[in-house]
Amino acid sequence: MSIAELPLSPVTRRMTAAEFLALPDEQPCELVKGVIVEMNPPSPRHAIVISNLNYLLTT
Numbered sequence: 001m002s003i004a005e006l007p008l009s010p011v012t013r014r015m016t017a018a019e020f021l022a023l024p025d026e027q028p029c030e031l032v033k034g035v036i037v038e039m040n041p042p043s044p045r046h047a048i049v050i051s052n053l054n055y056l057l058t059t
Contacts, residue, residue, distance in 0.1 A: 014034025028039040
């Protein structure tokens with residue numbers, strides 16, 4: 001296959017922070033270098049760790 005036969009990849013435009021903040025807050029996601037990245041929901045273990053940290057930092 002020659003270079004001329006390779007399919008062209010679509011050009012993607014990176015999103016700005018202002019555009020990202022204007023989106024509805026429907027699912028947990030973050031903006032990384034102009035690309036939206038979906039985040040996993042926090043696990044129960046994560047909630048326990050955060051609760052323990054909060055306790056240690058406030059007592």
